[in-house]
Amino acid sequence: MSNTLSNTFAADLSDMPDEGSSASKDAILQALSGIEDPDLHRSIVELGFIKELRVCGPNVAFSIELTTPACPVKEQMQQAAHQVVAALPGVERVVVKMTAQTRTMPAIRNLIPGIKHAIAVAAGKGGVGKSTTAVNLALALAQSGAKVGLLDADIYGPSIPIMLGVPEGEGPLGSEEDGVQRIFPIERHGIKLMSIGFMTEKRDPIMWRGAMIHKMIQLMLSQVVWGELDYLIIDLPPGTGDVQLTLVQSAPLTGALIVTTPEAVAVEDVMRAARMFSKMEAMKIKVPLLGVVENMSYFEAPDGTRHYIFGEGGGLQVANAFEVPLLGEVPRTIEITRGGDAGLPVVLAEPGSHAAKIYQEIAGNVARRAATLSVEAREFAEGAPLKTMDELKAEIASGKATPQDVAPRERAGSAGTTASAAEGTREGTRGP
Ligand SMILES: Nc1ncnc2c1ncn2[C@@H]1O[C@H](COP(=O)(O)OP(=O)(O)O)[C@@H](O)[C@H]1O
Ligand SMILES: [Mg+2]
Numbered sequence: 001m002s003n004t005l006s007n008t009f010a011a012d013l014s015d016m017p018d019e020g021s022s023a024s025k026d027a028i029l030q031a032l033s034g035i036e037d038p039d040l041h042r043s044i045v046e047l048g049f050i051k052e053l054r055v056c057g058p059n060v061a062f063s064i065e066l067t068t069p070a071c072p073v074k075e076q077m078q079q080a081a082h083q084v085v086a087a088l089p090g091v092e093r094v095v096v097k098m099t100a101q102t103r104t105m106p107a108i109r110n111l112i113p114g115i116k117h118a119i120a121v122a123a124g125k126g127g128v129g130k131s132t133t134a135v136n137l138a139l140a141l142a143q144s145g146a147k148v149g150l151l152d153a154d155i156y157g158p159s160i161p162i163m164l165g166v167p168e169g170e171g172p173l174g175s176e177e178d179g180v181q182r183i184f185p186i187e188r189h190g191i192k193l194m195s196i197g198f199m200t201e202k203r204d205p206i207m208w209r210g211a212m213i214h215k216m217i218q219l220m221l222s223q224v225v226w227g228e229l230d231y232l233i234i235d236l237p238p239g240t241g242d243v244q245l246t247l248v249q250s251a252p253l254t255g256a257l258i259v260t261t262p263e264a265v266a267v268e269d270v271m272r273a274a275r276m277f278s279k280m281e282a283m284k285i286k287v288p289l290l291g292v293v294e295n296m297s298y299f300e301a302p303d304g305t306r307h308y309i310f311g312e313g314g315g316l317q318v319a320n321a322f323e324v325p326l327l328g329e330v331p332r333t334i335e336i337t338r339g340g341d342a343g344l345p346v347v348l349a350e351p352g353s354h355a356a357k358i359y360q361e362i363a364g365n366v367a368r369r370a371a372t373l374s375v376e377a378r379e380f381a382e383g384a385p386l387k388t389m390d391e392l393k394a395e396i397a398s399g400k401a402t403p404q405d406v407a408p409r410e411r412a413g414s415a416g417t418t419a420s421a422a423e424g425t426r427e428g429t430r431g432p
Pocket of ligand 1: 123125126127128129130131132133159295296330331332333334336337338340341
């Protein structure tokens with residue numbers, strides 16, 4: 001989102017000519033190489049984040065291209081970059097513009113064109129707040145400036161249209177051209193929405209069997225015109241059924257987000273669901289777990305006091321078992337229930353509330369994990385190590401593209417590479 005520094009100087013950045021020597025640029029890059037991406041643990045120069053570096057007399061301008069618009073450390077990074085460059089001799093004025101280009105998972109690009117990250121939201125059983133988490137996560141990502149789609153794939157209880165206040169009778173439009181069917185998702189509160197509930201009669205229970213489920217899920221992915229998306233959030237049915245299996249087979253997911261409640265009974269179920277994603281060796285597919293969200297961690301009374309009445313520690317237990325981060329603890333609050341019932345989720349209805357802030361934080365954490373996984377997956381898929389500092393400096397100084405740009409994305413197109421990328425992600429992200 002916007003911030004003061006970049007707003008104030010945005011005009012200068014675009015107008016300023018570049019008259020800097022490569023020596024002066026070297027010094028600037030050297031100074032910036034001391035700043036690390038907190039997730040990737042590498043210098044922002046090495047990662048190719050620095051773009052449009054220009055020097056004109058005592059003025060320096062450049063942009064830092066982050067891996068996601070939802071980056072929670074954006075401001076700190078901007079300040080740090082400003083500070084180190086401003087401290088260089090001869091530099092008087094520094095303009096740092098923050099931009100973002102959501103990095104694509106190499107494997108996903110080929111299967112769902114235009115979608116950079118597909119993230120499944122899973123839970124061991126119903127009623128733990130999976131859909132509430134999916135909806136608020138999707139909206140919080142959209143609030144940060146990302147393009148977001150939400151796929152309600154819960155065949156047992158597709159509740160997202162209600163949670164987003166979609167009026168009765170409203171649904172996606174379809175078209176058929178040359179025998180090709182296309183379905184256009186509806187737009188709601190700035191995100192694209194498609195629900196399995198749109199495909200059935202309102203009160204009919206969905207009693208599909210494996211083959212039908214398989215067909216439906218594939219339809220949702222291949223015939224729905226999602227357009228360009230940074231994130232497609234997929235609300236799964238609870239447990240470990242046909243939807244999960246189909247999804248994992250048909251669309252390499254960036255990862256699965258696990259939602260659990262703090263009590264022990266829920267933890268058992270969720271362990272099973274989580275294990276399903278990470279242990280599909282038989283199918284040569286493993287889906288990384290992005291992390292765990294603990295929902296209803298405590299009851300937050302309207303006066304702000306916390307009551308731990310739902311058990312304790314379930315989220316952390318699951319996170320530790322799979323060696324993934326606990327991405328957030330969401331209290332049970334009146335605002336969250338109200339948001340779900342009223343069709344206006346809490347991040348929209350009460351964006352300043354404690355609950356909304358927690359969802360925004362979770363969105364930032366999810367975006368960071370996805371970015372980390374995609375950078376690791378790309379490197380693995382391409383088998384190309386990052387360039388040396390000297391090569392990078394030469395490229396950046398000459399205004400040529402940075403490593404992200406020249407990375408041979410197209411090469412990751414063959415089936416063989418894709419498969420190894422999918423596995424590589426897992427290998428690369430296992431362990432602490
Ligand atoms: N943190 C929370 N605080 C208050 N109410 C919640 C919270 N999480 C979920 N709910 C409510 O609990 C019910 C079940 O949540 P839902 O997201 O539909 O669960 P699931 O999708 O896992 O079945 C809904 O009425 C929802 O509004
Ligand atoms: Mg649900």
